[in-house]
Amino acid sequence: MVANRNYSAQRTEPPALHTSAMNNIRFIRDMMERSASFTAVPGWGMTVMGSTALVAASIAFFCTAIETWLVVWMIEAVFAVSIGFVTMKRKANAADAAIFTGAGGKFMLNLCIPILAAIPLTVVLYQNGLAASLPGLWMLLYGVGVVTGGVFSVRVIQMMGYCFIGLGVAALFAPASWGNVFLAVGFGGTHILFGCVIAWRYGG
Amino acid sequence: MAKPNALRKQDSKETPAESNKLRVVHNLMSKSDPTKLDRLIHERIRLGIISALAVNESLSFKDLKKILNTSDGNLSVHARKLEEADYILCKKTFDGRVPKTEFRLSAKGKRAFERYLEHMETLIQAMRN
DSSP states (O other), X not given: OHHHHHHHHHHHHHHHHHHHHHHHHHHHXXXXXXXXXXXXXXXXXXXXXXXXXHHHHHHHHTOOSHHHHHHHHHHHHHHHHHHHHHHHHHHHHHTTOOSSSHHHHHHHHHHHHHHHHHHHHHHHHHHTTOGGGHHHHHHHHHHHHHHHHHTTBOHHHHHHHHHHXXXXXXXXXXXXXXXXXXXXXXXXXXXXXXXXXXXXXXXX | OHHHHHHXXXXXXXXXXXXXXXXXHXXXXXXXXXXXXXXXXXXXXXXXXXXXXXXXXXXXXXXHHHHHTOOHHHHHHXXXXXXXXXXXXXXXXXXXXXXXXXXXXXXXXXHHXXXXXXXXXXXXXXXXX
């Protein structure tokens, strides 16, 4: 009996080692995911986004009706999100990085939630005749998303987020007529400036 | 004497596949085998340090402490062991008056980590087949 018991203990050892090996691999993967930074933020993509924002700002400058002004910026938002997504996906593919899992997934989640929160707020503020507050609100929420997403990326991303937050707060307290200028400086200038820095320091 | 005999009898019933699995596992875990499991990396904190450094160019002491959720003393001890084995490189600088310690994986450490991963994969593969 003793011999059999010892034998069965010996026979169960290899599966335990197998489980231990699996646990070790899981642990390694977890450590890699927790420590990895998402570096696929597209520098050149951001400069293109900034350029389209400058074009949108110059068109919106001549819009007299608030509805037209809003449509111009909505179209620009769709363009910017598309450019950002496509260029980010390309850079991530080139670096063999994922954008929906690991550090990339966390970056995307933290970036997207404040941006999505801006949609119902835009509708409510427009319906209540507070469209003048929209430039400040957009930049503030975008900045919050960039700062929280930037926790999982390189430090310069968070710096860009703080710039957007600062501009957003300033726009909220500035005269309504300065809205376009703030949007041009924020979504245009800031994107171009930080896009160049990212492209130069982190490649593409 | 009865115990080894009984064991021998039971062992003789092993299939060749099972024997092969046990041999692979034994070889990987055996201390006499030249390709034995690297005990230096095998420890959890040290494995965590190496894994984190494998995907980052460099990490500060503070970063590693946060990732591994461990104490200063524990991290220091394990980092020193890896440094003594030349698995990681340590660079001490000053950020103003605050001392800053940066770690990076050495070529030797990278090779050891790759070997460790291969060991784990072989072990898993051996038990699957």
